[in-house]
Amino acid sequence: MPDRTDVCVLLPTLDEAETIGDVIEGFHEEGFEHVLVVDGDSTDGTRAIAREHGARVITQSGSGKGQAVREGVEQIDQPYVLMADGDGTYRPEDADKMLTPLFAGRAEHVIGDRFADMEAGAMTRLNAVGNRLINRLFATIHGRDLQDILSGYRAFTTQSFERSQLSADGFGIETELAVECVRRGVSTAVVPIRYEARPGGSETNLHPLKDGGRILLTLYRLARMNNPIFYFGSVAAVGTAGGVALGAFVGYRYLTAGVSHEVLALLAAFLVLLSVQLLMFGVLSDIIVSIHREQSRRLDDIADQLEEQNDE
Structure with a gap:
C-alpha cells in the first residue's frame, strides 16, 4: 500500500515569501518528507525561506505556472504528486482526501473542489462567476462535469501526467490537465476541500480578465481535438x-x-x-x-x- 514517502508535494511559486514557510511546515506536519518548490525567480526571498523550511528548491528555467509544473514533475522521482499553491489557500490537512482515491486505485487524477467549502472572501465575485462559466463550458464541450477544473489542488500519478500532452505556460495548465484527463480516459475523481482566503500581506499573481481570457481560449483551442x-x-x-x-x-x-x-x-x-x-x-x-x-x-x-x- 502506498504511503506518504511515495508522494512529492509540488509547489509552484512566485513571490510567496509571506506564506510559503507556513505552507511547507503544514505539509511536513502532515508527514510529507518530499516537498519541491519550483520558483519563478521571485525577488522577495521566497526561495531562501523555502530552503530554510526544508524544501527542495529549483528556479524554473521558463516562466508561468504551467511551465513550472511541467518542469517540476520532470524532477520528481516519486510515483505520486500532490500539487498545491504556495499562497496558503489550500490546507495540508486535506491531503488525505486528495490521495485516498490514488492509493486505493480508484483514480489516477484527483481534483480538489474549492466550491464545496469556501471561506467567505476567499474568491471575488468576478472570479466566482468566471469559474462557474468556465466549468459550465467545459462540461458542455467535453461532456464531463468535473465541478472545479481551475482548482490548483491536484493529486495525480506521474505516469498519467507523462501520458498527457501539455503546452500551457500560464494558469491554463489546470484547464489543460482536465481536458487531457477526459481526452485520454484518465480516471478522475473530485473530492471536497476547504478553500481559504489568502493571508493578509500576500498578493495574488492571478489577473482575472487577462488570465480568464487565456483560459477560455485554451478551453476552446483544446476542443478541436476532443470535441x-x-x-x-x-x-x-x-x-x-x-x-x-x-x-x-x-x-x-x-x-x-x-x-x-x-x-x-x-x-x-x-x-x-x-x-x-x-x-x-x-x-x-x-x-x-x-x-x-x-x-x-x-x-x-x-x-x-x-x-x-x-x-x-
Whole structure:
C-alpha cells in the first residue's frame, strides 16, 4: 500500500515569501518528507525561506505556472504528486482526501473542489462567476462535469501526467490537465476541500480578465481535438449567421430599392457554403476521434494484460 514517502508535494511559486514557510511546515506536519518548490525567480526571498523550511528548491528555467509544473514533475522521482499553491489557500490537512482515491486505485487524477467549502472572501465575485462559466463550458464541450477544473489542488500519478500532452505556460495548465484527463480516459475523481482566503500581506499573481481570457481560449483551442463537432460547428454557426444576415440585407435592398448587390450576394453564398463544409469536416473529425479513442482503449487493455502476464 502506498504511503506518504511515495508522494512529492509540488509547489509552484512566485513571490510567496509571506506564506510559503507556513505552507511547507503544514505539509511536513502532515508527514510529507518530499516537498519541491519550483520558483519563478521571485525577488522577495521566497526561495531562501523555502530552503530554510526544508524544501527542495529549483528556479524554473521558463516562466508561468504551467511551465513550472511541467518542469517540476520532470524532477520528481516519486510515483505520486500532490500539487498545491504556495499562497496558503489550500490546507495540508486535506491531503488525505486528495490521495485516498490514488492509493486505493480508484483514480489516477484527483481534483480538489474549492466550491464545496469556501471561506467567505476567499474568491471575488468576478472570479466566482468566471469559474462557474468556465466549468459550465467545459462540461458542455467535453461532456464531463468535473465541478472545479481551475482548482490548483491536484493529486495525480506521474505516469498519467507523462501520458498527457501539455503546452500551457500560464494558469491554463489546470484547464489543460482536465481536458487531457477526459481526452485520454484518465480516471478522475473530485473530492471536497476547504478553500481559504489568502493571508493578509500576500498578493495574488492571478489577473482575472487577462488570465480568464487565456483560459477560455485554451478551453476552446483544446476542443478541436476532443470535441471537433463543437469546435468546427461553432465556427460554422457564426459563418452561417453572417451569411444569412448578409443575404437578408441583399434581399431587403433589392425588394425595397431595386438595388442588386451581386458581390455581397456572392459573399453571403460563400459564407453559407463554407459553413456547411466546416460542419461536415467537424462530423468527419468526430468520427476519427471516436475511432482513435476506441483503438487507444484497446491498446491500453492489451498493455495491461501483458503487464499482468509479466508480473505472473
